[in-house]
Structure formats: structure tokens, C-alpha cells
Amino acid sequence: MTDAAELLTRTKELLAAHPPAGTDRTEFLKARFDAGLAWVHYPKGLGGLDAPRSLQAVVDAELTAAGAPENDPRRIGIGLGMAAPTILKYGSQELKQRFLRPLWVGEEVWCQLFSEPGAGSDLAALATRAVRDDEGTSHSSEAGSGGDWVINGQKVWTSSAHVARWAILIARTDPDLPKHRGITYFICDMTDPGVEVRPLRQITGEAEFNEVFLTDVRIPDAHRLGEVGEGWKVAQTTLMNERVSIGGSRIPREGGMIGPIARTWRERPELRTHDTHQRLLTLWVEAEVARLAGERLRQQLAAGQPGPEGSGMKLAFARLNQEISGLEVELLGEEGLLYGDWTMSRPELVDFTGRDAGYRYLRSKGNSIEGGTSEVLLNIVAERVLGLPSEPRNDKDVAWKDLTR
Amino acid sequence: MNAQPDLLYSEAEDDLRAAVRSLLSDRGDTAAVLVRAEAGAPYDPELWKALAGDIGAAGLLVPEKLGGHGASHREAAVVLEELGRGVTPAPYLTSSVIATETLLALDTETVEVAELLAALAAGRRTAVLAVPLSASPYGPLPVDAPRVTGVADAAVADVLLVLKSDGLYAVDRASANVEAQTPLDLTRPLAAVTVGDTARATLLADTATAEQAVRRGLLAGAGLLASEQLGLAEWCLEETVRHTRERHQFNRPVGSFQALKHRMAQLWLEVVSARAAARNAADALATGSPEAPLAVAVAQAYSSRVAVHAAEECVQLHAGIGMTWEHPAHLYLKRAKADEVALGTPGRHKEALAELVGLQAP
Numbered sequence: 001m002t003d004a005a006e007l008l009t010r011t012k013e014l015l016a017a018h019p020p021a022g023t024d025r026t027e028f029l030k031a032r033f034d035a036g037l038a039w040v041h042y043p044k045g046l047g048g049l050d051a052p053r054s055l056q057a058v059v060d061a062e063l064t065a066a067g068a069p070e071n072d073p074r075r076i077g078i079g080l081g082m083a084a085p086t087i088l089k090y091g092s093q094e095l096k097q098r099f100l101r102p103l104w105v106g107e108e109v110w111c112q113l114f115s116e117p118g119a120g121s122d123l124a125a126l127a128t129r130a131v132r133d134d135e136g137t138s139h140s141s142e143a144g145s146g147g148d149w150v151i152n153g154q155k156v157w158t159s160s161a162h163v164a165r166w167a168i169l170i171a172r173t174d175p176d177l178p179k180h181r182g183i184t185y186f187i188c189d190m191t192d193p194g195v196e197v198r199p200l201r202q203i204t205g206e207a208e209f210n211e212v213f214l215t216d217v218r219i220p221d222a223h224r225l226g227e228v229g230e231g232w233k234v235a236q237t238t239l240m241n242e243r244v245s246i247g248g249s250r251i252p253r254e255g256g257m258i259g260p261i262a263r264t265w266r267e268r269p270e271l272r273t274h275d276t277h278q279r280l281l282t283l284w285v286e287a288e289v290a291r292l293a294g295e296r297l298r299q300q301l302a303a304g305q306p307g308p309e310g311s312g313m314k315l316a317f318a319r320l321n322q323e324i325s326g327l328e329v330e331l332l333g334e335e336g337l338l339y340g341d342w343t344m345s346r347p348e349l350v351d352f353t354g355r356d357a358g359y360r361y362l363r364s365k366g367n368s369i370e371g372g373t374s375e376v377l378l379n380i381v382a383e384r385v386l387g388l389p390s391e392p393r394n395d396k397d398v399a400w401k402d403l404t405r
Numbered sequence: 406m407n408a409q410p411d412l413l414y415s416e417a418e419d420d421l422r423a424a425v426r427s428l429l430s431d432r433g434d435t436a437a438v439l440v441r442a443e444a445g446a447p448y449d450p451e452l453w454k455a456l457a458g459d460i461g462a463a464g465l466l467v468p469e470k471l472g473g474h475g476a477s478h479r480e481a482a483v484v485l486e487e488l489g490r491g492v493t494p495a496p497y498l499t500s501s502v503i504a505t506e507t508l509l510a511l512d513t514e515t516v517e518v519a520e521l522l523a524a525l526a527a528g529r530r531t532a533v534l535a536v537p538l539s540a541s542p543y544g545p546l547p548v549d550a551p552r553v554t555g556v557a558d559a560a561v562a563d564v565l566l567v568l569k570s571d572g573l574y575a576v577d578r579a580s581a582n583v584e585a586q587t588p589l590d591l592t593r594p595l596a597a598v599t600v601g602d603t604a605r606a607t608l609l610a611d612t613a614t615a616e617q618a619v620r621r622g623l624l625a626g627a628g629l630l631a632s633e634q635l636g637l638a639e640w641c642l643e644e645t646v647r648h649t650r651e652r653h654q655f656n657r658p659v660g661s662f663q664a665l666k667h668r669m670a671q672l673w674l675e676v677v678s679a680r681a682a683a684r685n686a687a688d689a690l691a692t693g694s695p696e697a698p699l700a701v702a703v704a705q706a707y708s709s710r711v712a713v714h715a716a717e718e719c720v721q722l723h724a725g726i727g728m729t730w731e732h733p734a735h736l737y738l739k740r741a742k743a744d745e746v747a748l749g750t751p752g753r754h755k756e757a758l759a760e761l762v763g764l765q766a767p
Contacts, residue, residue: 265764272767280764281755285706292681292703296412303413312674381673382666386646389661 002040002051004058010049011037011062025069029105032068038104042088046100054302071106074349078160079103079110082238083168089237090185090225099166099187111164113155113188113212114235118405121376124179124232125395125403128153128214130171130186146221149173149186151194151214157370161197161210162346164190168238169219170231175401182400183231187223194218204362205342208350250298251291257321257353257360258287261328276331283324290316308385315377318367321352325360332357410688410700411479412681418483424460425487428452433493435733442591442736447494448561456484456495457528463501464526466625471513472523477691478625482632482683489636489712492736494592496558500531502629504566507534507622511573511610518609521564521575532564532575533557534622535598541749542623542701543757546616552599557747559583559596566609566619567600573615574606590743592736624701627748628686631704634712635676635683637741641712641719642672644734648723665722672715679711699761705754709745716741 018031032038033047037059042048073080080103087099102108119126134147151171161167167188174182188195194217199207226234254262265272265280293316297309329336339358352363368374382388395403414422432452441447457463465481467473481502488497505525511518524530536547537555547553548568559565560583565576582599600606610618646669649660659665686704689697716738720727727734745751759765 262762262764269765269767272765274767277759277764277766278755281706281759284762284764285703285755285758286678288703289678289682289707292412292685293678295409296681296684299409299411299413305413309677312677315674316678375667378667378670379663381670386666386669386673388646388650388666388669389658391661391663392657 002049002055004055007037007040007049007051007055007058008062010035011059015063015066015068020066020068026105026107028069029071030101032063033101033104037063038071042100046088046096047104071104076103076106076109078112079108082112083110083166086168086185086225086234086238087187090234092222095187095223095225108165109160109163111158111160111167111190112238113158113161113167113169113214115157116154117156121373123235124183125400126153126170126172126183127405128155128169128171129175130173130184130219132173133218149219149221149224151186151188151217151219153214155212155214156200156209158197158210158212159208161190161212162199166190167212168225170235172400173228173231176399177229178397179395179400179403180232181229183235184228185225185231185234186219187225188214188217188219189223192217199344199346201344203365204359206345206347208347251294253288253291255291256287256317257324257364258284260353260357260360261324261331264328264331271331271333276327279327280331283320283327287320287324290320308381311377311381311385314371315374315381318364318374321360321364321367325357325364328357329361410685410692410694412684412688414483414684415479418480421460421480422483422487425456425462425484426490428455428460429487429491429493433491435492435736438492438494438592438736439733442494445585447592447594448496449494452493453495454528456497457501462497463505463528466502466505466509467522467526471519471526473526478629478687479691482629482687485629485633486636486639486683489633489740490640492592492637492640492733492740494594496531496533496561498626498630498633499533499558500525500562503534503622503626504532505622506625507566507573507618508532508609510618510621511614515609517575517607521609530563531558531561532566533559533562534619535559535565535567535576535600536619536623538593538595538743538747539749540623541753541757542620542627542698543749543753546619552597554586554597555595556598557593557595559598560585560594565598565600567606568615568619570612572608572612573610573618575609576600576606580605588743590739592740593743623748624698625690627705627754628690628697628701630744630748631679631683631686631701631708634708634741634744635679637712637737637744638672638676638679638708638715641715641734641737641741642669642676645669645672645719645722668718668722672718675711675714679708682707699758702754702758702761705749706751706758709751712741713745
């Protein structure tokens, strides 16, 4: 097993061979990947050293201290957090070799083609079709043997689709089976001429997300992850990693949404009322407790005692973000009647606590919807953590084509 | 900002919890608690002997050189979680935490203080502060009060710690007049205490030391009360989940209805959060962190509401049976509601917090 001392030695060797000051950013990142220091818990030859995940911090600290460039994880979050673990678990050796390095380095951005207009919380009801066509030839220059799949359908709420080179995609391969069993998981080439990306303007006026229309898109069978019909199981790997990646970092006191309103309160005594004071204090306490609960979760993970508490963190932060930003607009009074800018734009990065109070209020409405609605998360807590029985269902043993739509 | 607080439970703390839980399940199930409470004698002297003496819970806050076990608020918090889970009547919070912490803030070189501390730590005697259970660490204290009402556990305490204008006195309960009051919470009896002249009392500290010490005792009590509230809430949630899985209406378990599941999931989230807040307060008190007042105010402002919410949901989701005298839910509701008032309401703690974090009132 690779230990901290060995990782430190390897990191120093990397820095000596490729001094950050005199090395091109991408070249440095490639060298870091090849040294196995990209994600140390990944296998050797794929950017890692089969080391414990917790030791990544040793490498990161050393590289940060040396001023080494980062791979800008916020820009490539879907690739790092969702596509990579899925490819690692289900991809062939060829796919791992082909995709993981440019993914980690950031040369190729990934997006996720899961949600559809008719399949949100009930993702398994998705209608995008994948039909086998052994006769045709793929447009993709990277086709392997085994024929093609032809994809038709529409995906929605796709972040990064307009800059993505590749996508992870789930589509229906057998409409005659019950919905969970007829799904297959693919890697989709976003440069295929059948892929059309349109910005999806949202409640804040801008377009963080896209709609993606798929018309006769061809995918080589070699770009399938997992067996035909096993796509739902494969997608669980992706979604599990999504929840791990949400709410992972340590937050200081008054970090997050409570920060701006607390500053406003201190700097603008003329805005204060007794009513807003009581509500602010209640929310301040709840935000501090949520922060502590997140800290406790991190301590549990670090001590190797992962608990189910993670499922609750997103619920807490969604509600707090909404209530705090709502109070802030109210507290600001006349100023709360104004909004920064309604111009349609395509933000590179999204900061829930950025811009003005109106933006924060509107953007946080998405916090209880994106990545699993709060209602679905409450069901998950109730059933998987508390062990309560599920509601009676009438969709489990019915062929997908016979479901009500 | 200080070093990160340790919000987990140590192995020793887990062992202590197991010992206390095993004792309480042997001696203190809720049916027995109810029978004793109805008889007007809620305390079980044998249970106290085992908890305070055999397990050594009474001496957790007291250093070894003063006859205690040299542990900390973290361990005492674990004991309180279990006492909350069992809604157990025992003078632990009042004697082993509040009175003990108060005495520890005095000059422990004094023979009278040292002897009393050693006796409390060994579980041979108990002491309570002669202040109302509702007294917060921040509010006015009853000094020279002819009669103090709402004093918790006074009926079983051997010693009353009484604030006079010239200092803090230890008074034998036998020499004071203690009249039982009818409490909302049957498991933590209250009494009105009248102390006559101080001829038969022992002066423990002068005025300045006394007030600071009492406030420190109340702060520790408030901080660790959050752990009792956590234990109460945890029991209420577990029992509610168990009941709604078993109870059938409309030919299905009532716990399968989403309207109920969401309420229990929400409670679970509150319990998880209350645990972080309670651990944070216990750790801050244990390490003597300068942030202890803030951690205590946060824990109290939050956990009081969680315990009451959990107990109220417990009654509602048990429905008819939850409204009966026979089912223990009412013991938890009454304790939770009394705990909300005890040692400062959530509002008092939020007022204190406003000063501590600079979010002043208009």
C-alpha cells in the first residue's frame, strides 16, 4: 500500500521534473496524471496509485504550496464527479485509457444526459430511445466494432452541454420491459451532427443549463457502459457519486447564505425591525447547526465511520438557502425591489451566494429541485435510513410502453 | 477561530453509554417510571446508587485529586443522552452537573468545598442550586430570596446551595422548608424552598465568586441539557418509526403514507443536527473553549425546539394511543416542554447569542 511518505516523495519528484513556474499548465497536469498523483485512489496507469483516498490531501497540500496549477474542478465537475467513477467501474480498459486522462486534465469537458421533460423525479421513466443498427456506420471517428446504436429523444437541465465534448447518456433500449430493466448506459459524442444544444433560460434570467435534442445520433456499441438493459444499475454509480460530491467541503462560520445577510444586518442598522431580528437569529442558529452537522459528517468520514447523515445535508441547505435569501430581500426593503440584471447570459460558473439578494432568492429555488427534489430525498431518508415501508406502487411490473404518460 | 471541535463519540464514551443504557433498561423502563411518578416518589434510590456510584457517573466532571473521575462534559453529556432516552428521574443534571460545576468554580482548596465535592462525586450526597429550573445563565439570580420556587430535585437533595447577599451557602435540606409543587414534568419534581437564617449554613464563597460560579454552573447545565434533549428526541423518533411500521390502517402500515414519512424524515434531520449542536457544546465546555457560551446558546436555541417537536410528533403520529396516560409518550412530551423552559428558553439563548455574534436588536 502506498503511504503518505511515498506520496510526498513522488510529489516532490513531479515538482522537480516539471517546475510549475516553467511548465505549461496542461503539460503539468498531464505529467501529474501520469505520475499517479491526479486521484491517488484510482488504479495505477489511470492517474492514481491505488492509495487510500484520504491521502489525496497530502499531495494537494504539497502541490498548492509549490504553486502548481489546478485542473479547475468546478469547470469539469460532472466529468470528475460522475462520468469518471462510472467509466472506472463499468468501462473497458480501452475506454478508461481513452477517456480518463483528458477528462481529468480538463481537455475534454463532460455533461450528463439523464433528465427529460417527462422524466424528472421518475428518472427511470425516460423515453429517449436507443435502437440497434448493425448495418450503419457511425459518424464518430472513434467507432469500434459491434455496430451502432441510434438515439432519438430530448434531454433537459443539462449543464455544460454547450461546452462538452462527451456526455454520459441513459436511453431506453427495450420498451417492452418494465421501466427499470429496459435502460442502457452510453457515452455520447457531443460533436455528432444529430446533437443540438439550446440554452434553457431560467427563473434568474440567465441560462446555466441546456436542452439537448438528439436526432438519429449514432453511438458505437463500444461506447456502451455495462450490459444492455443494465443502465439503471450503472446510473446508480453516477448518482451515488453526485450526492457524495454535493456538500463536501468545510464551511467557516457564517459561510454560505447566512454571510451576506449577517453583514447587511451589521452595516445597516436602519433596516432592522424586531420581526426580522427574531427570524434572522433563528436562521442564524439553524445555519450554524447545519454547518456543525456537515462538520460532524466530515469527521465521521475521516474516521472511517460513514453514516447516513449525508442524505440529510442537501435537504437542510436547500431550505436554509431559500429562507435566508427570502428574508434578505424583505430586510432590504426598497432595495429588495430591484434586481441586478435580467439579461440572458451563459454563466461559466455558478455561485448560489453570489450576485444580489434577488438573484440569491431566485437561484436558491433550484436548490430543492436539482440533484433530487427535497420530496424525493425525504422519501429516501424515510425508506433507506428509517426503514419505513414504501408507498404501494403500480409501475414496477408494467412494460414501459404501457405506462401512463 | 479555534481548533475544530471533536464532534464524534470516543470509544470510552461509547462504553459509558452502553453501561448506562444497560443499567436503565434493567431498572428504569418507562412503565416503572410512570408507576413511581404516580406514587409521588419518582426517584429510584437504587438506580441512583448504581449510576452515580458503581458506574461513577456523578464524578465525571470532578478531577481525580478532588475525588472524582477526571473525565469531562463530553462524558457527562453521554450520560444525559441516556437519561433523556429513558426519561429517567434522577438528580444528575441538577447535582452532578450544575451544582458540581458551581462548586468547581469556587476555591476547591477550602475544606468545606472539597468535602462536598468529594461526596457529590462519589454519589454519597446530592446538592442542588436553590434557583428556579427556569433560571438562565444570563438572567437575574435569586439573592436573599425568602422563598425560591420551581427548584428542581430539591426534594431529594441532601444539600441546597443558596445565594445570599454575602455569598454562597451550603444548607442542609433538613434544615430548610421544602414544599413540593405539582410539576408539568412528572419526572423532574419541583419544590418551593424556604431557607431561614443562615446560622446552620456553611459559607462557601463570597459574593463576587458566588455569582460567577453559579452562572458557570448554569451555563454547563444549559449546554449539557442539549444532550438530554437529544436523547428525548431520539427516543421519540425511534418509537414513532417503530409504531408506524406496525400500525395498520387502510390495509397498509401507516408509516408507508408519504405524509407521515416526510414528517419522520424531517425529524431525523433535526435529530442529526441536534446531535452536532449538542456535541459541539459538550466539547466546548470540556475544553474550556472561549467559544463555550456561543456553543451553548446555539445548542439550547436549537435542541429545545427539536425535543418538543419530536415529542409532539410522537403524540400525533401515535394518534389515540399517544394521548393516553398508559403510553409513555406523555412523559416525553412533558419533559421536553419543561426542558424548553429550563435553564433559559430558546428566546433567552438567542438574545444572548445576538450579543455574542454582533447581531444586535433594533
